[in-house]
Amino acid sequence: MSDQYVLETRSLVKEFKGFVAVDDVNLQIQKGHIHALIGPNGAGKTTVFNLLTKFLIPTRGQILFKGEDITPMKSAAIARKGMVRSFQISAVFPHMTALENIRVALQSFEGSSFSFWKSGASLNRLNKRAMELLDSVGLTEFANTMTVELAYGRKRALELATTLAMEPEILLLDEPTQGMGTEDVDRVVELVRKAAEGRTVLMVEHNLSVVSKLCDRITVLAQGSVLTEGDYEAVSADPRVREVYMGTGSSGERGAVTAEEAAQ
């Protein structure tokens, strides 16, 4: 039944001048899951992600959102349908406060005219919702702080809040913990867990410890194809997965695939 899947790909292919970066990929992202796309360097994760979020056009194949073929649609159109990419689309304005950034995001999402927001009741509603969103990412006390002054992890939390302002049904996260220290990584894990309440999340993530803590289902890509899929336990126990990670030297740099190591 396809309505149990929020997002699907069917025989998705992306070629770059004859080089097959994504080779016949069939994904099924189940409603309510946090689903990770992992794999060694060059496996095709970013390319798949860019195909799903319309930054790239597939060579062949289909992308379905809640059963509807969205392959020809643009990213703005799919965002309106409830499929939103975080951390890139929703760049925050550095010289606005955290609260102002959320208000801008809310206003642009609701697409309302300035005159609409001028009325006292709407402004109060906007401020209330903006504070709720800030609170949901733990930034209440930074509401009036200039964004440029926020620490990196907090800036990303703010970006996530501006994405949540769009009320996505599925949130697509491209390496949410990239470039972060342990403390920020832990904070992002909690943030993603919270943001995932009542929605579906698909994330590309190199940090396997993060994947082990968060994800219900994992698809492993290697050389453009799906190598295997399952929960963390199944995937990390698969010798083929260990092999592809070992083969590229990714494991040492990015974290090992065993559950014991990932749990550290």
Ligand SMILES: Nc1ncnc2c1ncn2[C@@H]1O[C@H](COP(=O)(O)OP(=O)(O)OP(=O)(O)O)[C@@H](O)[C@H]1O
């Ligand atoms: N625009 C492009 N033109 C040509 N080749 C590309 C292009 N984008 C990606 N590739 C190639 O496609 C393959 C998959 O790349 P991709 O970035 O999707 O992998 P990845 O799994 O995200 O890797 P990483 O973990 O290093 O980010 C690589 O061999 C890459 O060199």
